[in-house]
Amino acid sequence: MKGQGSAKERAAILIEALPYIRAFFGKTIVIKYGGHAMVDPALKEAFAQDVVLMKYVGINPIIVHGGGPQISRVMERMGIRPVFVEGQRVTDEETMSVVEMVLVGTVNKDIVGLINRHGGRAVGLSGRDGDLIQAEKMKIYRYSGQDRPPEIIDIGRVGKVSRVNPQVLQSLEEGGFIPVIAPVGVGPEGVAYNINADLVAGAVAGELLAEKVIYLTDVAGVCDETGRLIPSLSLQEVEDLLQAGVAKGGMIPKLKSARKALTRGVKKAHIIDGRVPHALILEIFTDQGVGTEIIP
Numbered sequence: 001m002k003g004q005g006s007a008k009e010r011a012a013i014l015i016e017a018l019p020y021i022r023a024f025f026g027k028t029i030v031i032k033y034g035g036h037a038m039v040d041p042a043l044k045e046a047f048a049q050d051v052v053l054m055k056y057v058g059i060n061p062i063i064v065h066g067g068g069p070q071i072s073r074v075m076e077r078m079g080i081r082p083v084f085v086e087g088q089r090v091t092d093e094e095t096m097s098v099v100e101m102v103l104v105g106t107v108n109k110d111i112v113g114l115i116n117r118h119g120g121r122a123v124g125l126s127g128r129d130g131d132l133i134q135a136e137k138m139k140i141y142r143y144s145g146q147d148r149p150p151e152i153i154d155i156g157r158v159g160k161v162s163r164v165n166p167q168v169l170q171s172l173e174e175g176g177f178i179p180v181i182a183p184v185g186v187g188p189e190g191v192a193y194n195i196n197a198d199l200v201a202g203a204v205a206g207e208l209l210a211e212k213v214i215y216l217t218d219v220a221g222v223c224d225e226t227g228r229l230i231p232s233l234s235l236q237e238v239e240d241l242l243q244a245g246v247a248k249g250g251m252i253p254k255l256k257s258a259r260k261a262l263t264r265g266v267k268k269a270h271i272i273d274g275r276v277p278h279a280l281i282l283e284i285f286t287d288q289g290v291g292t293e294i295i296p
Ligand SMILES: Nc1ncnc2c1ncn2[C@@H]1O[C@H](COP(=O)(O)OP(=O)(O)O)[C@@H](O)[C@H]1O
Pocket: 033, 034, 035, 036, 037, 066, 068, 216, 217, 218, 219, 221, 222, 223, 224, 246, 247, 248, 249, 250, 251, 252
């Protein structure tokens, strides 16, 4: 938000925000904070300020963070080459330790510290805490020609969400805390699974029937085949983009996650540019369309 300017300008900004504050009061908004969006220290500060402001005006923000680039950097330092299949990291046992160490040990605590420094009360969790994110092994099916069964690709300790336990999040909300969730899930035998953070965000939003799920990433939004930003998409158009292969790599789990959340009753999903300072506040409290909105 414009912090400077005359008192009149600042008052005008607040007055403009009022209808949105009223509309979202008491509502849950799930924010996926992508690893690519958390590179610049000034942007990270702005993100933390936005989250704290949301909480102050009576919104219930829940953060699900990524950290893909941060994991890859540590893997490369250890001499392990990161490999992705359809936007999912191939995760063997050794990689799983790195994933947990980086996501739960470093990135999660960094975000929690940042929010708390700005006056919020954040609590960091992994999906293993309180059985928050229950998972099962993900299989990837690849088309292998007409009249042939699809090829099944095993990508190791990668999970998909089977159930979200809302109790932990409800208790934190009652206490006035801001949950910050690392996307590591727990399987039936207590084993940890690496889950794409977009999928966790969509599942959490769906379980809590959130008002919105917002994905902060490193592009302006979803782009068409010519690279132009698409401001609004219906679920059918999302399907078409996925089928046509226009949405690739990291955009695939975002769209699939948004589709799942909306199918479960979440009203809207937004994919917005985390490189823009205060993108969250612009999206929630102003009329400016930022990024791509996805509606049922
Ligand atoms: N149609 C598309 N529109 C926009 N971005 C796309 C599209 N298809 C693939 N992408 C890629 O998706 C990336 C965002 O996903 P990802 O790298 O996983 O980011 P994050 O760390 O924020 O989750 C973009 O940087 C872009 O390269």
